Every structure is written in C-alpha cells, then in structure tokens.
Amino acid sequence: MNVQALTARLLALVAIAIALQGCATSVRMKPTELPDALVDQWPLTAAVRYDESLVNFVYEEKLASGERYSIDLGPASQQMFRAALGQMFETVIEVEPDATNIPPVDLLIDASVAALEFVTPSQTVTKDYAVWIKFNVRVFDNTGKVQAEYPLSAYGKSGRNNFMTNGEASLRQATELALRDGAVLLLTRFDVDGGLRGRQLPKVARVANAPLPTPAVPVATEPTPESAAKEDSNGSDETDTAENYL
C-alpha cells in the first residue's frame, strides 16, 4: 500500500468519525445555584424524600433523522428542589427514599422526575431547542394524609443565534432554563398546587404572639395503637406544629 492510499484511507476514517460525532449530542447538567428569592418563607418544617430519578435521570432518544440525543440531569434537579425548598420553608430536612422513621414535621414532600421531552430546530423548523421536564410532587400533611399530588411541568427554550452556537450549548441552556422554571413554579405556586392556599399561616400567629387557632372539627377516627403512642409522645406541645394551621 503506497503512502497516498494510506493517507486517503486515514482521511476517510477521520471524516467518518467526525460525521458520527456530529450525529450525537450529549448534555450532562451540573448543579446550579438559584438567586435569593423574593418570596415569604413558610414557618414550617418540611421533610423531603428525593426519588432516585431526581438524583440520576438520563434521557436518551434517537430521532427519525438518525440524530442521537442524551440529556443527563445528574444531581441538577435535586439541587434545584433543595435550593427552592430551602428558601420556601424555615427548616427542611432530607430523608432517604425508603425511610420509615421520619421525625415530626409539618409537611412531607415526595419529589420525582416523571418524564423529559425536547424538540430540536430540525423538528420545528425554528432556531430553538425546547425542553420540558415533568416532575411529580406529592405533599403529605403531618398526619401522613396526602394533601396534594400534582405534576410540575417545567419548560425552557433556547435558540441558536448564529452559526457559532452549537446545538449542545443551546440544548444545555434550554435544560437549565427548564430546571430554573421548575424552581419558579415551586416558589410561586406551591401555596396553590401544594394545597397551602387559604390555610392559616402560623407565622401570623407567631409574629403577633396571638393564641394559636385550633382545628375546626376534629375528624373522628378509630385510634390505633400507633396513633395513640404518637399522641403520647408528642405531648401537649403539639400546638406548635402545623397541624393546627393546615
């Protein structure tokens, strides 16, 4: 084999490698911080159970055009929840997904990633990448009853402004914006979506040092040995929990 033929084969291999590389777009998200939010903090203690999907979620798709995409959220979505919930509640504790012994709290929040979708400029004939991330949020009150369960649909869009912007950078930015949008939804709509709107906030009572409101009409339930034991252990100081307000 002469040098010319060898060079031609090498160039062909390089061209194929470049072409294959061009068909795959891979994005791995890094945790980012949120700015200080201009929202009132709930004087509540919330426990959060992060599902495995929030810590390790990878979405892969091969489009009809043959392009392959991979979006690895990594710990970025968990960090988003941490940052938002940390600004929303006075105290936030994290518990393991399979934890059964949860300390007394006002709320328990379960969070998971349910789905991720995206569109590319070639699909929409625009310059934009758009990303949707659907989180599932379940909120339990301090008796363990489900208070709210809702999908939190976050959206982000980012465009390619010029030839120098590559698809990976735009897709990453769209995903970052979707995660930030998720935080915005938590910060601005949790009172409605999470079932807190219209409830008496303990903050008011504490600030005014007024007598704490009592529950309206107690629901008559058959006491179980567990609930009786819990009531005993809580003692008379139970008025300081959110049960009286929520």
Add this chain to the structure above:
Amino acid sequence: MTGQRLLTHLTVAALLAVGGCSTSQTNVLNAQQMPDYDGESVVVLARSYHTGNQTESNFTDCVVNALGNGSNRINVMQSGQFIDAMFPWFEPRTAPNDIGDMPDLLANDRVAKRMRDTGVRYVVWLDGNTERPGGGGSLSCAAGPGGAGCFGFAWWENDSDYDAAVWDLEGQKEAGNIETRVNGTSYLPAIVVPIPIIARTRATACKDLAAQLRDFIGNAGGA
C-alpha cells in the same frame, strides 16, 4: 476567456451596486411626556418565550451595547443581573405582561425595595425577531484534485421587525412604544468564488431602535 472575465466583473459590479440594500422605518408611538433624564438606570428585557417567539439574545445584547456606549449613553443594567435580583418575578413564566400588572407586584414590600435598590426606572421590553420570508436561486460547489469552485446565484430576503415598549416604573405608566421595520435582500453570486452581498437588516434595526430609545429616554442626550 477575456470575455468571460469581463462578464464576471460586470456582474459583480452590478450586484455590488444594487444588492444588499435595505429599507428601514422607525416610528415612535403613544409617546408620553418624558421627564429630564437624570442618570436613572434602564433595563432591556426580551418578552417571554411563553408569549411567542422570543427576541434573539444577540439583538438584545446589541441594543444594550448601543444604549450603554457613546457620548450620550444611558445607564443600562445587565438584564441577567436584574432578573436575578428580582427572582422569581421577572422569569419567562412570571414576568409582567402589562404595565397594569406592576402595582400588584410592587405591592410586595420586598419586591418594591429590591426594585428601588436596583436603581432601575425604565424597563424596555423588546419584542419581535428577524425572519426570512423568501429566497431562491441555485448555487453549487465542487472540489477536485485540480481545485474547487462554485457556480450559481442565490438570494434571500430578511425582515427584521422589532418593537420596544418603554415602562416608567416611577410613574407606573407605559411611556411609549418604538417600532422598527427593516427589509432587505441579500445576494450570493458565485463564479468560482462566492461573493456574499448581505443586507444586515438585524444590525440596522438594532442601530435605529437604540438611537430612538436613546433620544426618547435620554431626551436627545440630555444626560
């Protein structure tokens, strides 16, 4: 050969003479009486993509740079810095759509205080984008052992339509609207070497809009 070269030169000269031209129109609408500019800060924001196609970020950057530079420059706060400072109330999902939404937002003491701390008096909302409504022609290129070259002719139109709504936060009113429309046609003739003759409609729109904004907010350089 000489005839072909002459034809090439004539074609290029003709295209340079007529190509890449654009028409521009800028109007100020519903303008209110503006107070004397006293160094207050301005923030330039793109309308949310939740309400349609968002203005290109490089157009927003161009307007910001044009306002913040030059002899009669205006104090411009970076949009990212402002959005972070007002988090989460100027995000794509939560940003006010209308000046009528501002009283509710500023009723929150923390939001009002933060707004005062930023020193921003005017919010300029940019809307619009640049589109390519048409084009045509044919251009092909080939490369071989003896060299490479292109032959053909392509053309395309660009329409840059942008609006800027100016909100006066102190007066809690919309101070005025400025709209810019720039249309242009670009050409790409190629006889061996492609010669792009580009109508830079977006850059022209940016320049015209920024000039009008500077006159409108800064009272023709009254700073």
